[in-house]
């Protein structure tokens with residue numbers, strides 16, 4: 414059988430690590446990076462010094478700054494760029510995509526303005542591949558996967574055979590991949606957990622304790638599920654890897670960009686300075702804007718998201734945001750879940 418092949422689009426932390434996983438699995442892999450110097454460094458020195466310092470990448474992994482060269486003849490194209498770049502990259506990919514190539518994305522966010530999920534953006538820009546699209550999500554920090562630390566993720570697709578094929582290409586002894594039928598749930602969970610992780614970083618930075626973090630995680634999950642269900646997700650998806658699994662890892666890991674950004678905000682730094690210090694994408698910030706608009710569109714209460722929006726974009730002091738969350742009207746924790754609707758409780 415011919416050697417399977419893949420292109421990974423995006424030379425940041427997660428793109429580089431997923432390309433390394435596929436190379437470890439024996440695929441012929443080409444990574445596409447926008448910057449020529451980065452592509453050369455990966456091919457020549459087997460490292461990505463900006464995004465993964467001190468990590469040696471698999472020798473067979475090749476990189477290029479030519480998308481044409483990267484994607485031509487590949488069985489799988491894995492798109493791993495920040496959400497706000499997804500449409501632009503998909504547009505460049507469209508004329509080059511092979512007629513049977515699987516398209517998998519691993520971004521966690523919504524497109525600002527349209528508020529669309531990433532697989533919808535891909536379907537719009539790659540209509541010829543609409544039946545071959547899948548999403549990769551779940552608790553997976555790049556820094557741990559590259560060390561081959563045991564990790565579990567899901568590949569969700571509306572087409573079971575597409576999810577199974579992507580699963581077969583990615584699964585190995587340190588990355589266990591489950592298929593999943595709920596694309597909406599996987600994308601909404603993977604995106605919204607970043608908002609709660611920003612809140613967890615803020616909470617920890619302000620010196621609130623473990624009770625506060627447990628509350629944020631649990632009530633955060635409730636509002637993630639509430640919006641997800643209104644958007645068409647299956648509630649059970651939020652109990653899985655792309656829901657509570659990813660929420661827990663992002664709220665508690667020292668690797669989390671979103672947690673770290675929240676923590677820097679708690680020290681009184683402005684948003685611009687926080688982003689400059691991070692130097693990597695912090696998806697939760699734009700997701701907070703998108704989720705607040707989605708909450709309005711779907712008439713769903715998202716108090717944590719609302720308060721975080723006020724802190725990030727309206728100058729509200731974080732302690733006042735916490736006070737206001739605690740002082741909300743009395744409610745029943747499970748009322749809405751047990752009613753099975755997305756009605757107005759929080």
Ligand SMILES: NC(=O)c1ccc[n+]([C@@H]2O[C@H](COP(=O)([O-])OP(=O)(O)OC[C@H]3O[C@@H](n4cnc5c(N)ncnc54)[C@H](O)[C@@H]3O)[C@@H](O)[C@H]2O)c1
Pocket residue numbers: 423424425426427428446447464493494495496498501502519520521522553554555556692693694696
């Ligand atoms: N880092 C992780 O551990 C991790 C894990 C799971 C999911 N994700 C998700 O993967 C996505 C990418 O995250 P990351 O951590 O790799 O980000 P990163 O900040 O490490 O890297 C982003 C990369 O995308 C490139 N890029 C941005 N816009 C581009 C464009 N228009 N064309 C080409 N390249 C472009 C940047 O140059 C950079 O190389 C995000 O949605 C993130 O939430 C990340």
Ligand SMILES: O=P(O)(O)OC[C@H](O)CO
Pocket residue numbers: 521551552553554607610659662663668669670671672694695696
């Ligand atoms: O580092 P973060 O906060 O962007 O999170 C990365 C992944 O989404 C964790 O699964």
